[in-house]
Amino acid sequence: MKQVLDDKQRNALLKKMQDRYAVLHEEVRAGLAASDNEDYRKLAGEVADSGEEALADLLVDVRLAEIDRDLEEINDINAATARMRSGTYGICSDCGAPVPYARLQAYPTAKRCEPCQRRHERTFRTPGAPTL
Numbered sequence: 001m002k003q004v005l006d007d008k009q010r011n012a013l014l015k016k017m018q019d020r021y022a023v024l025h026e027e028v029r030a031g032l033a034a035s036d037n038e039d040y041r042k043l044a045g046e047v048a049d050s051g052e053e054a055l056a057d058l059l060v061d062v063r064l065a066e067i068d069r070d071l072e073e074i075n076d077i078n079a080a081t082a083r084m085r086s087g088t089y090g091i092c093s094d095c096g097a098p099v100p101y102a103r104l105q106a107y108p109t110a111k112r113c114e115p116c117q118r119r120h121e122r123t124f125r126t127p128g129a130p131t132l
């Protein structure tokens with residue numbers, strides 16, 4: 001399959017992903033540091049009634065869910081840069097058609113063209129997953 005992106009476009013997308021990667025990396029680092037922070041432990045440890053305990057648990061869950069999402073996005077970026085190296089980046093993983101540059105600019109880690117992505121989401125709908 002023909003590679004539709006020129007070097008300039010690929011480099012622009014790579015730069016976008018590297019910038020995003022740096023942000024995510026920092027978010028994960030800060031998130032992990034925050035869940036280890038003193039006030040937070042106090043909140044989780046000194047709560048008297050079970051209602052507040054549940055709230056503290058919920059906060060842990062929310063924070064972990066955020067870290068989880070960030071890690072997932074980091075994985076997507078790693079996979080996309082690997083596809084760049086192997087020459088399959090920008091090619092729809094389902095139908096093999098080139099993914100339009102405009103779509104890649106909006107979602108540099110997109111694996112599929114828009115029609116295939118929509119079909120994929122209808123088939124494997126996961127609640128709360130971002131719609132690409």
Ligand SMILES: [Zn+2]
Pocket residue numbers: 092093094095096097112113114115116117
């Ligand atoms: Zn497709």
